[in-house]
Amino acid sequence: MTEGTGTVQQGSAAEAGKGIPSRSRELSTWQAMRRSWQAYALLAPIFILLLIFNYYPPILGLLRAFYRWRPGVEASFVGLQHFGVYFTSPETGRELLNMFKLLAFFFFSGAVVPFIMAVLIFRIRDTESKELYRLFLIIPMLVPLIVVILLWKQIYDPNLGVINGLLEQFGLGFLARNWLGDTATALYSIMFMGFPWVSGVGTLIYLGGLGQISESIFDACEVDGCTGLRRTLQIDLPLVLGQVRLMTILAVIAGVTSFQQILVLTDGGPGFATMVPGLTMFHKAFRTQQFGYAASIGMVLFVITFAATLAVNRTVHPAVEDVRH
């Protein structure tokens, strides 16, 4: 017995001494892979689905942006033509400007306003009202998005809408207008939808982040006489920067890519007053069957989103973890 173990030890020592760990290691990797066949078998269905429905489409989209492409017709290569057409068409400047306006506004309504609201609710001392406020934050979120959009469409309605109704009631009837049908107000009306923008995931995510900050920090802060706005900027904000970053990225993505509310409220009109690149992509694909052209707009939006996300990630650095409990 002792002899046997001795030889085994000798053998392994000799192998290690020979200085060919790479080969033996390769062998053992292969063996390990064979031994863990169960893991691969369990993952196989997931990867098969992902390959067909999640890896393939975006890659196909990046390729087909350079093709003329529609269902049932052989795709033909057109090089950079789609990009040339898109960036030289007269509406594109307007669309991109609208997109950046919406993006800037979504940063305000999606990242800034919820932060202010969360800080205010967080500092409420009465636990019961705090819980009540949290509940009231959630209630509007229980209405499906499409219902919210359709409701706001009704609120803006020139004849039956409550905004014009209110203005007339207060003797301000001269201000009443067709909010979504007027070139001057349409885009701002789309932004205004959801006023005052406090309910929703943002406030809850910020509240969660504030709740994670260690109590001792606030105590120390209070001893030092750091209260009010100073505390907000020097304590609260730095310690929820992770959440700020998340909400900023979500706002950027929404600003660049979302067009559902525009499709429902104005469909890009009146004229091109509320047109955004995402909606153009949708129209080109599903109204004029220019799928290659649509894919190229999708690619442009992807590049913008990617660059903006990267920029946010580079500039916003969350505080160190050890100040949390």
Place this chain on the structure above:
Amino acid sequence: MSTTTSTQAAPPARRPLRYYQIGSHLFIAVMLLLSLIPTYLLITWSFKNGLQYRWERWAISFPLRWRNYVAAWDIVGDYMINTIIVAIFGLMGMLLLSLIGGYVFARMDFPFRETLYYAIIALLMVPWVLSFIPAYMVYVRLGLLNNRLALIIPELAGGPIFGIFLMRAFISGIPEELYESARCDGAGVLDLIGRITLPLSLPGLATLAVLNFIGVWNSFLWPLVMIQDDEKQMIAVGLYKLARSATSGGVPGWTSQDFSVWGPLYAGYVIASLPLVLLFILLGKFYVEGLVDSGLKV
């Protein structure tokens, strides 16, 4: 959540309310009331007839017209059942794949584990605008246009991307001793997943189910382009089409009666919101926790 709030409220027990506390209360209350206005209007309008809708816009009109709800259900009910069918099949598959994937990446040791894991997580970075058009073409090529499978598959295939991320973190937290003792009793991988992991990861699965159900219920652009038959359409697109026909021309069966289309239309909106309300009452805790967690991890 409740534990954190109770600890925060502890120190200043008997301190008098300062002015800024009263100010914050007022400000918060006004903001919340303003954000509740659309919801209030939605509910009051859903009980009105045409005249009441025209002349009593802000008040609650009595008697409440429950017939609006009967009329609305005739049309909205089918869309809701369609959506629930999609949600059930899609979520079941999504939860199963997320559980299995989460277990494999959290508990099994095999070559290229991290590579494969990050290959999945990388898909979270792909924005939907990039894949929307080509995905449509892929589904058309597979003959799935106007097929319910086209609604279920995105949930089944795409849901586990975030699902595996969440479940891996969740399952990593289960004590190893439980698995050890089960392995000593001769349990296989499927036993370890089904008998030990599944019952212990129900909160994580509930979070996933809630987040994804809300996603399915709100899905709009994809069913709008994939589904042509009204009988297969999902709720969000159904409401959009209903609102369009209500404002232009009218809805069959609604205009012929003695009320306008508005009451039943808003009743339809309320009915369409009820599943989310119910879900929140039952599983709201998991939703809020999921949101807060995602805010911390990303």
